[in-house]
Amino acid sequence: MIPEIGHFALILALCVAVVQGVVAIAGAQLGIRSWMVMARPAAQVHFILVAVSFVCLMYAFIYNDFSVEYVASVSNSMLPIQYRIAAIWGGHEGSLLLWALLLAIWTMAVARYSRNLPLDMVSRVIGVMGLISVGFLMFMLFTSNPFDRLLPAALDGRDLNPLLQDPGLIFHPPLLYIGYVGFSVAFAFAIAALLSGRMDATWARWSRPWTTIAWSFLTAGIALGSWWAYYELGWGGWWFWDPVENASFLPWLVGTALVHSLAVTEKRGSFKNWTILLAIFTFSLSLLGTFLVRSGVLTSVHAFAVDPERGVFILGFLVVTIGTSLALFAWRAPKVGLGGRFSLVSRETFLLMNNVMLVVAAGAVLLGTLYPLLLDSLDMGKISVGPPYFDAVFLPLMVPMIFLMGLGPLARWKQADLPDMASRMKWAAAVSLVMALILPFVMGEWFALTSLGFALAFWIVSSIVVSMSERLRKTASNNPGAGLLARIAGLPNSYLGMNVAHVGVAVFIMGVTMVNTYEVEKDMRMEVGDTVTMSGYTFRFDGVTEVEGPNYTASRGQILVTVDDETEAVLFPEKRVYFVQTMPMTEAGIDSGLFRDLYVSLGEPVGNGAWSVRVYYKPFVGWIWGGTFLMAIGGLFAVSDRRYRLASRKRKAQKKTAGQTATDPSVADQATAPVQSMERE
């Protein structure tokens, strides 16, 4: 009965989404107010229905209802409760429902936090998101219904893929999807702007915080996935250029371009067309990722069960959604104004260069990902494009971009002066050069690429130091006597957030450079009591014991790590065999530290109680994810900037001082003053 309620709620949600999409947009286009006001309540009802459906599926999972085909295919009664819940998005159908749920939540959020937007804009945005939801709900109901019954019911489920039975599954897909789906807000704003014909700076200001939030979540989601692969797959790799990884990286690259381009459009009114196009691209690439994962056109470790019928459906949805948007763009874009004037050397140009680099990088990843498909469909042979290609192509594109990343924030809007910038940056350049030359020798060995990596990381950091100190010097006169920290805290959050994110990039580069150059790996045959020493750490193998997990048995190795006879860590790498799918899984034993990870994975027994054991010393590897999380945090921090909260604060203030209307010029001036002062900085 419960699954039928879920199914029915989904059907109702589809009906509501149709109303939400069609009536709201039609109302806005025709100027019918009573239709426009329906947008918000429709979004709420839509959310409630999808949520009911999601809860019903969750109920089926928690109570092991194996008469539901999807539950029977990805769950099992022995599966621990947290994984039974996470198993909801462990397969194709349920992960679609999560998509739909998150879309409904984002729509709700837009409806809730857009009180200060014109009604027609809000209805268009909510309407566009409703139409996207229509596509996904139809896809689910027609090809991939998670509530389909299995008659007779299975006695037990086929279990969740052991690879997925990890805390990573609980957090990684939801974070990633929040990001993917979040870009639909930027997309919806762009489409709304195109529909209304008002493609000015205002839409950029409205959609910018939403985009940055989505971007932050996507960043965190990708980082978490990478970390998960690192500890789960047993050899400590953290990025594999797998098609599905690429599918999440593509919207990230273009989304990063969008976040920067929105800044220009908002502040200077320039690149309006370009920004709209980027917003369309970003979400389109999120959709393309969905297609690639679910249609079986590419092989990947992440791919869901292959079904060409689903592929045709999503492709159709893709063509309708993206095709219509791009056609709309081609129709409206020629009428858009150019925005403010700026010279060839200016922050605008730097940001445009950043955009070109990021989009070209995305183009390269897309080309590499789709090229095998392209050749095959032209019957020109089968090839594979893998990590060696992407490494070879991606790096040369990123180096100039990171160089510009140091310069951009220091350049002035409208017109920058190159000699002036050169003199401001000379210390930063010197510091990064010196560090690039010295650091490799401190670490042990010099390589050209390693030096380049260090140079770029220090270039970013030192350019931020230059920028911050210039800013602080300016504000020093405003509040003399304040401490350094207080003065830093006095800087706008958006500026601080940007710097945190940029420092994150530097930290990330540092981690990648270090671990790629100075990692030590040894593949040993270890008997009980055997030791192996690397980089000052002595690993002693203390044997293997059999342990029982809730739904698996494991051989658990024990390894004592000492430094100068002092215990540093005890590691427990495991080799698990899960009962249902009898798949051997490795669980690495890791001791994470700020400056290094010690990573041990258990191989096979090789006779006489000896095991093959892989031991790694991975310097700075944690910085890879640390840096990425800094980027995400920087993004969220930037959104907390007070100018985005201004309107709501003022609204509260207004409730207190009732009677004073917003048209009162004094109130309006107070509210806008800080914004304007920031524009000029």
Add this chain to the structure above:
Amino acid sequence: MRSLTVGIVLLCLLVFVPLAFAKEAEYMVADPEMEKTVNEISAELRCLVCQNQTIADSNAPLAVDLKNQVRDMVESGQSQSDIIDYMVERYGDFVRYRPPMNASTMLLWVGPFLLLLIGVVVLVVNLRKRTAVIKNDEDLSVEENERLQRLLAAESSPQVAKRGNSSSQKAGEEKS
């Protein structure tokens, strides 16, 4: 609590593990230096039966066989290109994760840099054209900014929002 568990474990270790046995572990392979070469070559080769993994990363039987084949060939002194050629002869270009440079993959290898070139050219051309079009130094963004402030201020009270809506539409038409 955790440290207690670790302590008990350590205690057990002291009892059960004959420490006098401690000796240097042996390498899994006879020649670790050579194994590096084997791994480097294996990382370029695709495991054909896996979803998407190199034969270095995969534990599938075929991957293990192919890696042994690579090891045999390295031992017999063949170069990386010999070994890759051997694999390509048998499994086609599909087995290489680094696609060969030829007529059909030219676009793949040159594409990204071609894109960069196009991107930069389009950017420069557009910027020049743009500067030429906006001759007089009118700062549109100031005007837009003012309107933005007007909107933001006006819309924060619900009843004014209705008005803000229609007026903003007009403003938009003026602009386009």
Add this chain to the structure above:
Amino acid sequence: MLRYLVPLIVFLGVAGFLLKGLELNPREVPSPFIDKPAPSFSLPKLHEPEAQFASKDMLGQVWLLNVWASWCVACRSEHPLLVQLSRANIVPVYGLNYKDEPDDARNWLRELGDAYVSSLIDYEGKVGIDYGVYGVPETFVIDKQGIIRHKVIGPVTPSALDNCVLPLVRKLQQATAQTVVKRTEVEGCV
């Protein structure tokens, strides 16, 4: 203006390829050996392990080499068809017993019937690698000059047999040393 249409056109192009891609199987690897000489090998026979079979002995005949193993589930499904084929006496079928225990293999044949003129023990899988085998079963069609003319990946199905393998075999059998027959001449093979 045309340049605003560029994104749309590019996207539609990509979508076209994706549509085409839906019909393709990304995991099927075509053999680079088609129309190339079959690697020569010499292996012990399954039923008389002391006797060797040399592939060059087959020169002058069209023959099939079927890669199989007792641990292979799909082989079980294709085997009855192979048994039928061998009874029809159209073309000799040899088995390459790939990475299998000879005892298991012999039991398996006893149970399901022996479709092969002879099965050859490739215990280490070295010949398999030499032939670019990446999954079991696979079936090679080899002509009189010892050139591989076709490879069936996965189990041989009745339609693949009737529409491709048998017509191709007949053409190859009729061919002389001077006439080259390629699989492209048989509709069902392409």
